[in-house]
Amino acid sequence: MADLFDKLYARFLNGETGRKDFESFKESLAHLSDQELSERMESFWNENTVYPSMGASRKQAIHRRLRLRINTPATTMNWFRRGIAVAVVAILSVAVWNLYLLREARQGSGTFLAQVPAGNKVELTLPDKSLVKLNSESSLSYAYTKGKRVVHLEGEGYFQVSKDKKHPFVVQTADLNIEVLGTSFNIHSYKENDFVETSLIEGSVRLYDSRSPAECYILKPSQKAIYSKGNGDISLYDTDNIKEMAWTQNHLVFESEKLGIVLQKIERWYGVHIDLLCPEIANDPISGSFKDEQLPYVMEALKFQYGFDFEITGNHVTITKSK
Numbered sequence: 001m002a003d004l005f006d007k008l009y010a011r012f013l014n015g016e017t018g019r020k021d022f023e024s025f026k027e028s029l030a031h032l033s034d035q036e037l038s039e040r041m042e043s044f045w046n047e048n049t050v051y052p053s054m055g056a057s058r059k060q061a062i063h064r065r066l067r068l069r070i071n072t073p074a075t076t077m078n079w080f081r082r083g084i085a086v087a088v089v090a091i092l093s094v095a096v097w098n099l100y101l102l103r104e105a106r107q108g109s110g111t112f113l114a115q116v117p118a119g120n121k122v123e124l125t126l127p128d129k130s131l132v133k134l135n136s137e138s139s140l141s142y143a144y145t146k147g148k149r150v151v152h153l154e155g156e157g158y159f160q161v162s163k164d165k166k167h168p169f170v171v172q173t174a175d176l177n178i179e180v181l182g183t184s185f186n187i188h189s190y191k192e193n194d195f196v197e198t199s200l201i202e203g204s205v206r207l208y209d210s211r212s213p214a215e216c217y218i219l220k221p222s223q224k225a226i227y228s229k230g231n232g233d234i235s236l237y238d239t240d241n242i243k244e245m246a247w248t249q250n251h252l253v254f255e256s257e258k259l260g261i262v263l264q265k266i267e268r269w270y271g272v273h274i275d276l277l278c279p280e281i282a283n284d285p286i287s288g289s290f291k292d293e294q295l296p297y298v299m300e301a302l303k304f305q306y307g308f309d310f311e312i313t314g315n316h317v318t319i320t321k322s323k
Helices: 001-012 020-029 034-047 056-070 074-081 086-095 259-270 296-305
Strands: 102-105 111-116 122-125 131-134 139-146 148-160 169-173 176-180 182-189 194-201 205-209 215-218 223-228 234-238 250-259 273-276 285-291 309-313 316-320
Touching: 020 139, 102 205, 111 122, 131 139, 169 182, 169 259, 176 182, 176 194, 176 309, 215 223, 215 234, 250 259, 259 296, 285 296, 296 309
Parallel strands: 148 169, 273 316
Antiparallel strands: 102 111, 111 139, 122 131, 131 148, 139 148, 148 182, 169 176, 176 205, 182 194, 194 223, 205 215, 223 234, 250 285, 309 316
16 A cells, blocks of 8 residues: 555646546545544655655645645546646645655756746745746756856746845846846746746836846836847837736636637646637637636636637547537
């Protein structure tokens, strides 16, 4: 039984738990008391060097959230029995903090690394006590470099930077540099996009293209800067902080965006692949929002709007013309 638990727990932490594996995992937990579960989790964690050391608070958080998700409401389990497990599996991965992703690689000055796969989000504290929330399919590295706190970001992150006037905090993404002393802001910079968005919540930030650092822009609260990766142009706009931070509250929002772009967001949000077999609707604009909703509900809402049919099989979604 111990070997089975270790095998299934490892798959669970790595986001590889399918429907049958999850049922087996639940069965293995049913035979353990709370104390035994805590001891087994801690032992497994400490014996695997890819994970950071586990303190009491971390162990309690995993235990509490795992138990919460094991006791899933019947309505959710009905979706599970119907084979639509992808949203549940994604939530489970988030519930244990994606701790398998928080890896510190001590390379010379001490670089902090974190990666988040599709369908997941994570909160972490950097070595300087700054707080970061990383969105799905994002990666981050952090290190002290020449007296500066330097972060390399790919994807989306919300930062609450600890104040340290002697050591500026710089986020580097594409060729754009965002430099602050202490503030909170959101950055959206996925590789497949030809732009980088920086939205300031509090404080102030200075933005500049590494190719022309003398030309910089100062961003004020409730402003957004859109940087073009192609020509290096930076444009400033007023924005809504609530909207910019919505994803940190598990709120998926889109306003007058093309359906094809919205489907890309859904792919990333739920960790699925979507095949749109009726591409003629890909450029249709759509506005909407979903908060803490499972994938089947989201797809049903879009189906009502566009009249298409869809099928969810594992982590694959196929959209076809309505018959």
